[in-house]
Amino acid sequence: MPSTSNFVGDTRTCQRWYDLPFVTEIAAGKIVEAGLGGRIATKPGDFFTDVQFSTGHDVILLSMIMHDWSEADDQAIPRKCYEALPKGGAVVISELLVNDDKTGPAPAALMSLNMLVETVGGRNYTPAEYSAWLNEVDFRDVRVVWLKRQAQTAQ
Numbered sequence: 704m705p706s707t708s709n710f711v712g713d714t715r716t717c718q719r720w721y722d723l724p725f726v727t728e729i730a731a732g733k734i735v736e737a738g739l740g741g742r743i744a745t746k747p748g749d750f751f752t753d754v755q756f757s758t759g760h761d762v763i764l765l766s767m768i769m770h771d772w773s774e775a776d777d778q779a780i781p782r783k784c785y786e787a788l789p790k791g792g793a794v795v796i797s798e799l800l801v802n803d804d805k806t807g808p809a810p811a812a813l814m815s816l817n818m819l820v821e822t823v824g825g826r827n828y829t830p831a832e833y834s835a836w837l838n839e840v841d842f843r844d845v846r847v848v849w850l851k852r853q854a855q856t857a858q
Contacts, residue, residue, distance in 0.1 A: 717742055717743070717744075718742065718743045718744070719743070719744045719745070719746050719757065719760065720734070720743060720744070720745045720746065721745075721746045721747075721748055721750075721756065721757065722745075722747070722748070723747065723748075723749060724747035724748075727745035727746065727747040728745075728747075730745050731745045750780055750783065751776065751779070753783075755783060755786055755787060756783050756784065756786070756787035757787065758787050758788075758789075760787065760788065760792065761788070761789070761792055761793070762788075762792065762793045762794070762795060763784045763787065763788060763792070763793075763794045763795070764794075764795045764797065765780065765784070765794065765795070765796045765797070766795075766797040767797060767798060769796060769798050769828065769833075770798055770799070770814065770815070770818050770825055770826065770827050770828070771818065771822055771825045772822070772824060772825055773823070773824025773825065774824070774828075774832070775824075776824070777828070777836065778836050778839070781794060781836050781837050781839075781840050781842065782840045784840075785840045785841060785842060793842075794837070794842065796833055798827065798828070798833075799811040799814050799827055800827065800828070800829065800830055800833075800847070800849070801815055801827045801828065801829050802829065802830075803829045803830060803831045805829065811827045812827070814827055815827035830847040833845075833847075834847070
């Protein structure tokens, strides 16, 4: 789970990659190979067992992880994000969204079916579900942005 921090007067974006220890070990090697060791750090952890996420970030990106977990598990993740961010901080959730009436789009619906088969409680969620979870922990100005390809099939 990457998170980013912008330092005052510094136009570079700095990132910390937070994931399970075996993932951060692999990521650390790839980061060094790419010559980005000065801009990207790794932090091993587990977003379910860690009491809190590390602080000092403006944005937390949750990219393609929420569909793996149950609603109850997923509701805990934005709460920990909110607690780790400064006032005015943001969380970005990047997922294949099922539309609010759960009729599509086809890629998200098929992925959701796959998650129902291969995980314990995982599935693809709707914009309304994510918005409710984010509002419940006091995030404000929640917006849904459909990417062009998905937006064409969602309507």
